[in-house]
Amino acid sequence: MTEWKDGLTRVELYDAMMELFYRDLESWFNAGTFYCDSCVDDFIEQWPGIYNRDLDFQRNFISLDIFYSGGRIQDYFTKEEFFDLSGYIRCPNCGDSLSGHMWPYDLNFDVPDNFDSNVHEIATLAEKTPFLLMLHPFAKEVYTEIEVISKSIEPSLLPNPLYRARVYENEHDYTSKDFLAAPNKYIVEGRYNHAGKQVLYLAEDDLTCYLEMRKPSMGIMLAKIEIINPLKVLDLMAEDLEDNHFVQAMQLSSLMSSPVEGEGWYKPHYVFTRFVADAALSAGFDAIRYPSVRSNTGNNIVVLNYEKLEGQFHVIDFNYVTEADFLTKQKKQRGF
Numbered sequence: 001m002t003e004w005k006d007g008l009t010r011v012e013l014y015d016a017m018m019e020l021f022y023r024d025l026e027s028w029f030n031a032g033t034f035y036c037d038s039c040v041d042d043f044i045e046q047w048p049g050i051y052n053r054d055l056d057f058q059r060n061f062i063s064l065d066i067f068y069s070g071g072r073i074q075d076y077f078t079k080e081e082f083f084d085l086s087g088y089i090r091c092p093n094c095g096d097s098l099s100g101h102m103w104p105y106d107l108n109f110d111v112p113d114n115f116d117s118n119v120h121e122i123a124t125l126a127e128k129t130p131f132l133l134m135l136h137p138f139a140k141e142v143y144t145e146i147e148v149i150s151k152s153i154e155p156s157l158l159p160n161p162l163y164r165a166r167v168y169e170n171e172h173d174y175t176s177k178d179f180l181a182a183p184n185k186y187i188v189e190g191r192y193n194h195a196g197k198q199v200l201y202l203a204e205d206d207l208t209c210y211l212e213m214r215k216p217s218m219g220i221m222l223a224k225i226e227i228i229n230p231l232k233v234l235d236l237m238a239e240d241l242e243d244n245h246f247v248q249a250m251q252l253s254s255l256m257s258s259p260v261e262g263e264g265w266y267k268p269h270y271v272f273t274r275f276v277a278d279a280a281l282s283a284g285f286d287a288i289r290y291p292s293v294r295s296n297t298g299n300n301i302v303v304l305n306y307e308k309l310e311g312q313f314h315v316i317d318f319n320y321v322t323e324a325d326f327l328t329k330q331k332k333q334r335g336f
C-alpha cells in the first residue's frame, strides 16, 4: 500500500488522492461535482424544485468518513492520510474547505446564461415594481418561449378525475358548488392568479390535494372533478420539454417552485408565476400543469381560463377524508 508513494511530494499525493476522489464520486453518485455545508442552503434556496423533486439530491448526502470507507481511496491511502490531505479539498461550487459532508449532484440541464443574476433581478422587481417585470429581458424571453411552445400544442383531454378539496368543517352543508371557483370578490392573489380572478387549482391525485391544503388535522372534503372538453395545456413537465433548459431552469428554480409565501397581500414569490400565467393565457393556453411544491411526486393543474370554460367542470362526487386516511396512504406510498 505504501511503495508507490515513495518520493512523491505532498502536492503529488494530494493530486493522486483527488483523482481517486472524483472517480469514486462519479462511479458512486454519477456526479462530477458536489455541494458542501457552506453552500448547500443557498443551492436549496436557489433550486427548491430540485430539493423537493429529485430525491437523489437528498439521498446523496454523505460524510467524508463514509465516503472514504465506501470507496476505492482506501485501497491507496490510510484513513489518517486521507483526513490529513482532505483538509485541502475545496468545494467546487463555493471554494470553501470541506467541514465533513458533501452533497454530490450534477444539474441535468445547462443553466441559461446569467440565470443567477436574472433570478436576482426578477426577485427585486417583483418586490419593488412588479408591473415593470415585462421590461426585463429575461421576462421577455420567457414570454417568447411560451409563445413558441404554444405553436406545437393542441388541446387535449385532461386526466380524469382531478381533485379539489376544502378543509373539512363539521357544520357545513357541502354542495358541488363548494368545489368550483369562488365568486370574484372573495378571491385573493394566488400562485397563478391575480386577486379577483377566477381560476381552478386542481391536483392530479388525492394525496397531493391533501398536501396542497397543508395537511389539515380535521381532514378534507375531497371532490373528484371531470373536465369535459379538451383544454390547451402548458405542461411544464412534458417529456418533450425535458431538454428545454429554459423551462427546466425556470420551473426548478425559486422563480416558480418557491415553497415560501408572503403574509396577507405580500406575496412577491407569486409575481413571476402570475406573469407566466398571463403569458400562457395570452399565448392561447387554457391551463398550466406544474409540479406541486408540497409533494415530492404529485402534480397540479391550474385552469386559467375558468370564466370562459364555466359549465365544463363536472363535480363527480365528494367525500370526507380524514387525516389518518392520508397518513396511511402516505406511508404506503413511501413503502413502509
Ligand SMILES: [Zn+2]
Pocket (backbone or CB within 6 Å): 035, 036, 037, 038, 039, 040, 091, 092, 093, 094, 095, 096
Ligand atoms: Zn460549497
